[in-house]
Amino acid sequence: MDALKENGYDVISVGKIRDIFDGEGITEAYKSKSSVHGMEQTIDILQNNDFTGLCFVNLVDFDALWGHRRNPEGYAKEVESFDVKLGELLKNLKEDDLLMITADHGNDPTWTGTEPYERAGTAVSLFP
Helix, strand or coil: CHHHHHCCCEEEEECCHHHHCCCCCCCEEECCCCHHHHHHHHHHHHHHCCCCEEEEEEECHHHHHHHCCCCHHHHHHHHHHHHHHHHHHHHCCCCCCEEEEEECCCCCCCCCCCCHHHCCCEEEEEEC
């Protein structure tokens, strides 16, 4: 992210990305109230900002609200909400944009263990 910023590219963070990287390499930051809010912010950024670089999004509700609390019903509803917002986001991508969706580790909200590697968050990265 530092290299992008140093070379004149935008590095926009949504969610807790700015906190995770202690502001390093970030040119603009947005705090989110929820994963849905983070997706709404990202859609708004795509619709209203003509930027070149990286928009790095962290959606914590999958992990913090549903995975850690072993709530499969909440997790399923979150996936459904994400799917709707993802459809909206896809409609706003330009032909040469790159969208990457990753999880930082696996999660099964029905798992009975407490090991950290069974928890997950979701990050969305956009490269227009």
